[in-house]
Amino acid sequence: MQLIDRALNALEILSQNMNGMSVTDLAEQLGIPASSTHRILSSLKGNHFVVQDEHTKKYRLGYKICAIATGVVKGSALTQAAQMPMRRLAEKIDRNVVLCIMEHGAVMNVACSERGDSNMYMVKIGHEIPFYSTSAGRVFMAYMNWSEALDILDREKRTKTTPNTKTDLKELNEELDRIHNQGYAVIDEELQMGIIGAACPVFDRNGELAAAIAFTSMKDGDTEKMFQRICQLKECAKEISEAIR
Incomplete structure (x- = not known):
């Protein structure tokens, strides 16, 4: 084990x-001897889960991992139901649209329809994102009891990644109440300067929060256009909610 x-x-x-990472660097992060790390990597390499660069000798994930991840995403009723609504929304607003879930106390990106400016905040499928400084994370907290949030x-360090990042607990509590009442969250240059994002809740057949649907955009100062996109996002969230009921 x-x-x-x-x-x-x-x-x-x-x-x-x-x-990629060297055996030494990976061993340091794992907190085990380099010899043990090398044996693990050799086994993973033999099964095509990692590959080794011929020149740098560093190890990185192999494409077999992608195949497994794709199988997980395709096998989810939620991601299947969200796929077409997300694609249509991404085309309408010309922005990246992301589906997030909460699992084991963490928020994770599980699907993305990519559109728009390639310079926008990079979305990594399968990676965890912060609760406190992302629109999806705040949606999940807004539908919890305050004690849970x-x-x-x-638990989170609540680092100010930009001058706009909200870290004060009183301010965040008020923000979560506002999100719950209005049905969407907006992050205005709190995770990355020049980037604005919004998220809406997706509910299952029992009315429980199942996911959050979000988009990111370069901030252009057009508040009317942003509001239109949020309205379209809410419609997308409603469509997905109805599909999984």
Whole structure:
């Protein structure tokens, strides 16, 4: 079991270092000897889960991981139901549209329809995103009890990634109430300067929060256009909610 845990941890670390890692660097992050790390990588390489660069000798994820991830996404009723509405919305607003879920106390991007400016905030499928400084993360917290949200906020470092990032608990509490009442969240240059994002809740047949649908955009100062996009986002969220009921 320990070997399996270490192999899975190695894959997770490699997923966050797309340029590859040396045996030494990976061993340091895993907290195990380089010899043990080398054995793990050799096994993963033999099964095509990782590949090794011939020149740098660094290891990175192999395409077999992509095949597994694709199978997970395609096999989800939620992602299947969201696929076409997301694509239509992305075409309408000419922006990246992302589907996020909460699993094991973390918010994760699970699907994306890419459109618009390639310079926008990069969406990585399968990667966790912060609760406190993303529109999807705040949607999930807005539909929790404040005590649950507070546990998450206490766990996160709440680093100010931009001058606009909200980190004050009182301010965040008020923001979550506002999100719950209006049915959407907006992040205005809080995660990255020049980027604005919005998210809406998706509900299952029991009326429980199942996911959040979000988009990111370069900030252009056109508030009327932004409001139109949010209205279209709400319609998309409603369509997905109806499809999974």
